[in-house]
Amino acid sequence: MRLAGAVLALLLFSPPAAAAEVVQLPPGAELLGLYSHVWHLRHEAAAEADRLEAEARRCAATEARAAALREAAAAAGEAGTAALAARALAEAARAKTAYAEMAARSRRRLERLDEALAAVRRRLDRPSLGSAAACTRVSGEVAIRTGDGPAGPVTEGAVIDLHPGDEIVTGEAGSARLQVLGGRGALSLGGGTAVRVGGAAAGGARTFHLLRGRLLLALEHADAFRRRVSEDIRRWREDADLVRDAGVRRAAAAWEAFLGRLERASKGYRSPSLLWPVLPGVEIRPPTVVVAVRGTRVAVRQAASGATEVAVLDGRVEVTPAGGGAPVIVEAGRRLVADAAGGLRVEASLGSPWWRELP
Numbered sequence: 001m002r003l004a005g006a007v008l009a010l011l012l013f014s015p016p017a018a019a020a021e022v023v024q025l026p027p028g029a030e031l032l033g034l035y036s037h038v039w040h041l042r043h044e045a046a047a048e049a050d051r052l053e054a055e056a057r058r059c060a061a062t063e064a065r066a067a068a069l070r071e072a073a074a075a076a077g078e079a080g081t082a083a084l085a086a087r088a089l090a091e092a093a094r095a096k097t098a099y100a101e102m103a104a105r106s107r108r109r110l111e112r113l114d115e116a117l118a119a120v121r122r123r124l125d126r127p128s129l130g131s132a133a134a135c136t137r138v139s140g141e142v143a144i145r146t147g148d149g150p151a152g153p154v155t156e157g158a159v160i161d162l163h164p165g166d167e168i169v170t171g172e173a174g175s176a177r178l179q180v181l182g183g184r185g186a187l188s189l190g191g192g193t194a195v196r197v198g199g200a201a202a203g204g205a206r207t208f209h210l211l212r213g214r215l216l217l218a219l220e221h222a223d224a225f226r227r228r229v230s231e232d233i234r235r236w237r238e239d240a241d242l243v244r245d246a247g248v249r250r251a252a253a254a255w256e257a258f259l260g261r262l263e264r265a266s267k268g269y270r271s272p273s274l275l276w277p278v279l280p281g282v283e284i285r286p287p288t289v290v291v292a293v294r295g296t297r298v299a300v301r302q303a304a305s306g307a308t309e310v311a312v313l314d315g316r317v318e319v320t321p322a323g324g325g326a327p328v329i330v331e332a333g334r335r336l337v338a339d340a341a342g343g344l345r346v347e348a349s350l351g352s353p354w355w356r357e358l359p
Contacts (some may be wrong), residue, residue, distance in 0.1 A: 001137060001332055004259070005052075008011060018357070021260070022203040022204060022278050022279070022280060022281055023261050023262045023265050023278070024204050024260065024280060025181060025182045025204070025258060025279070025280060025292060026182075026254040026255060026257065026258045027129070027254070028106065029181065029252070030131040030132065030133060030134055030179070030180070030181075030280075031120065031131060031134075031161075031181060032182055032183075032251050032254060032255060033134070033179055033181070033182035034120055034134045034136070034159065034161075034179060034183070035117070035120045035121065035248075035251060036183050036232050036236050037134075037136055037179055037183055038113060038116050038117045038120055038136075038159065039117060039232075041113055042110065042113040042117050042332070045106060045109050045110045045113055046110055048106050049103055049104070049106035049107050049109075049110055052099050052100075052102045052103035052106055053099075053100075053103045055095075055099040055103075056096050056099035056100045056103055056236040058257065059092050059093075059095040059096035059099055060096050062088070062092040062095075063089060063092035063093050063096055063304075066085050066086075066088040066089035066092055067085075067089055069081070069085040069088075069162050070082050070085035070086050070089060073085055077159075080297070083359070089217045091196030094151035108119060109157075112157050116157075116159050119159075120159070121245060121247050121248065122247070123218065131161045131162065132161060132162055132163055132164055132180065132197050132198075132199075132200075132206055132302040133161075133162040133178045133179060133180045133187070133197060133206065133208075134159060134160065134161055134162060134179045135154065135158070135159065135160040135176055135177070135178055135179075136159055136169060136178070136179050137157055137174070137176065137177040137359070138154045138155075138158070138176045139156065139174060139175045139176075139178075140170070140171055140173045140174030140175060140177075140191070141153070141170065141171030141172075141173065141174040142154045142168065142169070142170050142171065142174045143148065143168070143169050144160060144162070144166060144167070144168050144169075145166065145167040145168075145169070146163070146165075146166050147165060147166075151167070151169060154176075155166075161277045162178065162197050162350075163197065164197050164198060164199045165196070165197065166196070166197045167194060167196045167197070167211075168194070168195050168197075169193070169194045170189050170190065170191055170192065170193045170194075170213070171192070172191045173191055173357040174191055175188070175189060175191060175358070176188075176189045176193075176359075177359055178195075178280060180206050180208075180277070181206060181219070181280060181281075181282065184218070184219060184220045184225045184279070185206075185217060185218065185219040185220065185226075185282055186218050187208065187215055187216070187217050188215060188216040188217075188218075188358040188359050189213065189214075189215050189358070189359075190213060190214045190215065190216075190257075190357060190358045190359075191213070192212065192213045193210075193212065193213025193214060193215060194210075194211040194213060195208050195209065195210055195213075195215065196209040196211060197207070197209075198285065199308050200280075201283050203278070203280055203281070203294070204280035205280050205282060205283050206280065206281075206282050206283070207282075207283045207285055208282065208283070208284055208285065209285045209286075210284055210285065210286045210300055210302050210303065211287075211302070212302050213301075213302060214299065214302070214354065214355070215284070215299070215300055215358070216297070216298075216299045216355050216358045217282060217284060217293055217297065217298050217299075217300070218297045219281065219282060219285045219293050219294065219295050219296055220295065221261075221295040221315075222262075222278070222279050222295060225279070226259060229255050229258070229259060230259060231332065232255070233252050233255055233256060233259075236248055236251075236252050236293050237252065241280065262279075278294060279294070281293050281294040281295075281308070284298070285322070286300060286302045286308040286310050286322075286338075287302070287306065287322065288306065288307075288321065288322050288338040288339070288340065288342050289308055289310070289318050289319050289320065289321055289322055289336075289338045289342075289344070290319070290320045290322060291310055291317055291318075292317060292318040292319075292320070292323075292327075292331065293317050294315075295315055296312065296313075296314050296315025296317060296332070297312075297313040297314040297315070298310060298311065298312050298313060298314060298315075298317050299311040299354070299355035299358070301354065305340060306340030307336070307337065307338065307339050307340060308338040308340070309335060309336070309337055309338075309351075310330060310335060310336040310337075310338075311350045311351065311355060312331060312332050312333070312334055312335065312336075313332065313350070313355070314332050315332055316330060316332065317329075317330050318330075318332050319336050319344065321338070321342045322342065322343065323342050328344055328346060330346060333348075333349070333350060334346055334347060334348055334349070334350070335347050335349070335350050335351055
């Protein structure tokens with residue numbers, strides 16, 4: 001009893017825990033994250049090109065051995081062996097050609113990524129502080145409208161900064177991938193989707209207005225993001241070419257300063273919350289609700305009828321009626337349906353997994 005009383009007194013009379021601090025990302029975070037994204041793609045493409053070229057060389061060696069065996073068998077009058085060697089020669093030649101063609105495509109992709117990486121490295125000297133996201137991948141028909149101008153098509157392989165007010169639209173068979181929060185989050189847009197980039201919300205959250213269609217947001221938890229940024233910095237420090245690049249050095253210093261702020265903010269707090277301290281999150285804003293996300297995977301679909309569906313695949317989200325009202329917490333494995341009038345209904349199942357079709 002005495003122990004229970006002491007615990008109760010501690011809970012009643014201890015000073016309240018400090019308010020959670022939102023640790024803001026470094027200036028130009030979207031550009032820094034974009035650099036990391038393209039850098040990883042470049043290294044993956046180089047490894048893939050090397051692997052395909054090695055396979056082509058192996059097939060060429062097999063082709064040479066098969067040709068020599070065929071000639072030897074023919075000279076010895078071994079028709080059956082010569083026929084087998086001829087078939088092996090043809091198979092090796094076909095495989096060599098296929099691998100060589102794939103390797104050539106990989107090398108061309110590597111050249112495009114080298115150009116993109118160089119362009120981003122040049123922009124590190126002039127970070128676009130107003131950037132809210134980056135379009136890193138498109139497929140099919142995709143267009144971006146900036147300001148009041150007409151929508152312009154996006155070519156495959158292009159990497160484009162997005163600013164508040166910009167709108168990205170996918171055709172019925174199109175798709176797009178957006179990078180947000182310095183690479184911490186990814187927005188996958190399905191076909192027939194329109195999203196307008198909004199300004200910063202409370203706590204620095206990035207906002208995206210879902211005008212129509214469907215999207216999937218994957219947002220890393222803070223600890224996973226911290227580990228990945230630390231690993232990126234370590235790799236950048238070990239790359240001799242990057243060490244000599246002033247822009248990359250500044251990028252690494254900016255991320256290191258951010259990690260220092262995050263570490264300092266993590267000390268001295270007394271809270272059971274796993275979100276303490278917090279990083280800026282993302283708000284998805286269909287017409288009827290505001291979906292606040294900090295670290296999870298959530299799919300949102302906006303129907304032509306005005307109804308909105310929010311499916312929480314991992315973690316939890318907070319959904320608030322756009323017109324005001326009490327927020328609703330939706331846990332993983334559940335979905336929320338909002339009708340056009342703003343009525344909210346939470347269901348105990350995810351329903352049909354339509355988000356699996358998203359890129």
